Amino acid sequence: MDLGVLRDQIDDIDKQIIRLFEERMDVAEQVARYKIGCGKPVYDPVRERSKIERAKDMATSSFNARGVETLFNQLMAISRVRQYELVAEAHQDNFGFEECNGDHVGAKVAFQGVEGAYGHQATLGYFGKDVECYHVKTFEDVMKEVHEGRADYGVLPVENSSTGIITDVYDLMHLYDNYIVGEYVVKVEHALLGLPGTEIDQIKTVYSHPQGLLQCSRFLDEKPEWEQVSLQNTAVSAQKVLVEQDRTQAAIASPAAAAIYSLSVLKEKISDNDNNSTRFIIIRHKKEYVKGADGISISFELANAHETGSLYHALGFIIYNSLNMTKIESRPIQGDKWRYRFFIDFDGNIGEAPVQDALRGMAQETINFKILGNYIQVE
């Protein structure tokens, strides 16, 4: 047996496959034009399922039947991507998002916590001083302030570099009709704060946001006798220590909070990770994006989540449009056991054709699809 001869045979077969593939794609384009004309959706799962069953039946072994299934799944996925491209050319649409200049002078901005919280730092860092900022109690309150129009913008933490995503905010982003218009990263430098004159040995109770306690777990592991109490916010914790005037209490919060609440820094830099940073999103009750926006966030659910390749197919629209996916998270869907909602970030601007094509494809082939926003990413 000669390898060269066998490879020549494979090359000949491949040539035929390529010719037939191109012929198939030509017909798929005609189907797309027909569908554009009558408004029929590109994706037809019933046709795809019956097509795959028939194709499998034509195979002569069970191994080949599985191969045919994979092959036809891919062929039809590629065919759909091309069809979506043609749909995008026929209907340029920004999914209701409008380009804006991002001017926010005089705007009202809501953040969660109290003055001196990391959310406050993010607000000042992103907007500067020419906005009117105020604080509310919970993340959901921020969502409501923005949704009901009392605030023009809201500021919410979504992710910490050491502990991962802030799950409550992810879940809320899906529930409220608000959109991400920007992001800001705050370097989190936790410190142990107490009343002036307090010795570390006197401490019995330490307050912080659950994330603050988690992010300083190595330091806290050395103090097993301390009671750890979670509060809404790091700055609320500092405020509590000031109000209660009890030297057995301490707070984990920022040095900025120490200055605001007249506390002393008993020990600085107690985070497990020196590079501890929190990413905040800036939200609005408007579908808008600034020129140069280069990051898109979306969320969706899969109708057939337990079918092999369903997530892969949804993500195929990002890959086939040569877009760079930067993040994927999943969250359980409340009340729906073992079902998940996916949150995906990828690079791009909503005005660009490949982005519109990917969005249109995913919107049609997933359920509860939402474009969460298009904004300028922070490195």
Ligand SMILES: O=C(O)C(=O)C[C@]1(C(=O)O)C=C[C@@H](O)C=C1
């Ligand atoms: O038959 C159609 O409606 C097509 O668009 C063609 C095709 C295919 O490539 O076979 C592509 C997408 C549909 O989901 C089903 C099948």
